[in-house]
Amino acid sequence: MSEPRSEPEPGRAPEPRAGRTRTAALVVGALVAIVVVGLVAFSIGRLSALSATTPGETSAEAGFARDMQVHHQQGVELALIVRQSSDDPAVRLLADDIAATQAQQSGQLAGWLNVWGLPQYSAEPSMSWMTRGGGHSAHTPGQPMPGLATPGQIARLKAASGADADRIFLELMIAHHEGAVEMAEALVDRSQHEVALAFANAVITSQRSEIELMNSMLAERGGAPVVLPAS
Amino acid sequence: MNATPAQPSKPTTKQQRQAARDAKLAEFRAKEARRKRTRGIAIGAGVVALVAVIGLLVTAIVLTPKPATYAAGGTGETIEGVETFDNAAGHVEGAVDYPQTPPAGGEHNPVWLNCGVYDEPVPNEAAVHSLEHGALWVTYDAEKVTDDELATLKSKLPSTYVVLSPFTGLDAPIVLSGWNTQLKLDDAADPRIPAFFEEYWQSQHVPEPGAPCTGACDAPGKVS
Numbered sequence: 001m002s003e004p005r006s007e008p009e010p011g012r013a014p015e016p017r018a019g020r021t022r023t024a025a026l027v028v029g030a031l032v033a034i035v036v037v038g039l040v041a042f043s044i045g046r047l048s049a050l051s052a053t054t055p056g057e058t059s060a061e062a063g064f065a066r067d068m069q070v071h072h073q074q075g076v077e078l079a080l081i082v083r084q085s086s087d088d089p090a091v092r093l094l095a096d097d098i099a100a101t102q103a104q105q106s107g108q109l110a111g112w113l114n115v116w117g118l119p120q121y122s123a124e125p126s127m128s129w130m131t132r133g134g135g136h137s138a139h140t141p142g143q144p145m146p147g148l149a150t151p152g153q154i155a156r157l158k159a160a161s162g163a164d165a166d167r168i169f170l171e172l173m174i175a176h177h178e179g180a181v182e183m184a185e186a187l188v189d190r191s192q193h194e195v196a197l198a199f200a201n202a203v204i205t206s207q208r209s210e211i212e213l214m215n216s217m218l219a220e221r222g223g224a225p226v227v228l229p230a231s
Numbered sequence: 232m233n234a235t236p237a238q239p240s241k242p243t244t245k246q247q248r249q250a251a252r253d254a255k256l257a258e259f260r261a262k263e264a265r266r267k268r269t270r271g272i273a274i275g276a277g278v279v280a281l282v283a284v285i286g287l288l289v290t291a292i293v294l295t296p297k298p299a300t301y302a303a304g305g306t307g308e309t310i311e312g313v314e315t316f317d318n319a320a321g322h323v324e325g326a327v328d329y330p331q332t333p334p335a336g337g338e339h340n341p342v343w344l345n346c347g348v349y350d351e352p353v354p355n356e357a358a359v360h361s362l363e364h365g366a367l368w369v370t371y372d373a374e375k376v377t378d379d380e381l382a383t384l385k386s387k388l389p390s391t392y393v394v395l396s397p398f399t400g401l402d403a404p405i406v407l408s409g410w411n412t413q414l415k416l417d418d419a420a421d422p423r424i425p426a427f428f429e430e431y432w433q434s435q436h437v438p439e440p441g442a443p444c445t446g447a448c449d450a451p452g453k454v455s
Contacts, residue, residue, distance in 0.1 A: 036280070036284055039284050039287070039288050040284060040287060042288070042291065043287040043288050043290065043291035044287075044291075045291075046291040046292070046294075047290070047291050047294065069433075070389075070390060070391050073391055073443070073444075073445070074391075074445075076443065077443070077445040077446055080443075080445075080446050081446070103441070106441065107441050110433065110435070110440065110441060114435050119428075119429035119430065119432070120432055120433035120434075121389060121425070121428040121429050121432040121433070123425045123428075123429070126389075126390070151455050
């Protein structure tokens, strides 16, 4: 790193050979310059990578990628249940749409973690990322994610058929979407990551409009609009 | 012409020489002082530059993220005791004779087992299909694992893509199985349990990553 400065060696450099000392000084100087330029370039290169950082193990992005997969997987599950039991073409089409979209998005989230070199599994409880940083929607780690249907609710949907199943599905999916929007908003509050932000914003926009659609479908089928507790 | 004392004209030769020497000396001293100053500035600048470069280097190394030490879906060599296998996939009806106990991959039933907690042994052929989808199968010897230990074990499991079931004929109290991988354990608090999950849960190296672990068959004894 720090090349020794060229010292004229008095004993060895006789008067007429002063030129040699100068050459040596130039060579050493050039070497020092090369090393310094190299180190500076290396440092700048590394520092410039800071803006395109790969999210780490406990980052909001990784937590979101893990928890939203679980959330979306249940979205697919609910949609596939009603896809089989419903006789209503509009509900079946909605279920197809939700199952395909959420399965594809779930795959994206798994892919992020693979590309970032992070495990799908986290040793810390789910939703821990939402307790760090950001302003609102802090959650208790390990508690159920917002909007997730309970095993009992899923059993009820499975047992139902026809118009009953349609209504139960719409109610569960509205709450499910509200929860997903909440999680996506929590990521937007905490992330600078371009791809993750684009994903979260798409979830917010599309699921909000689907909530409106589902509320109108629910009203058409004689259900009361789903009112969610303020978070 | 004589020099008069009142009129300081021509100094003597001696004086002239002395003056010349003084002048030379003064010039030399000035030069020396200049040289010293230049050298001082050069050394100072050199030190500042060196410190700046080292500072930049240290900043660059400290601030930038460390490369992840985890290799997703690796060989599991870092987890002591993990065995890996080379079973092939394929759908078959009927019973399958599996080389591992409990099975860790191989031919399986076309219908997969829904993930969740079971308090009865589950059909091997269905559970192996779930392994193919990236689930892990956590089996325990109900005679050796206490309720407290079972609770400890449950607390480490993710909410999806896991089958927990008792299994008869295990040669260890707890066995974790994934597609073509297995870890036998004595203790529910073993730190290798989360490590195994990090390495293999929903791994991208199973035959069908992302395929569901719900929507197929519930075996008897499904608790949640």
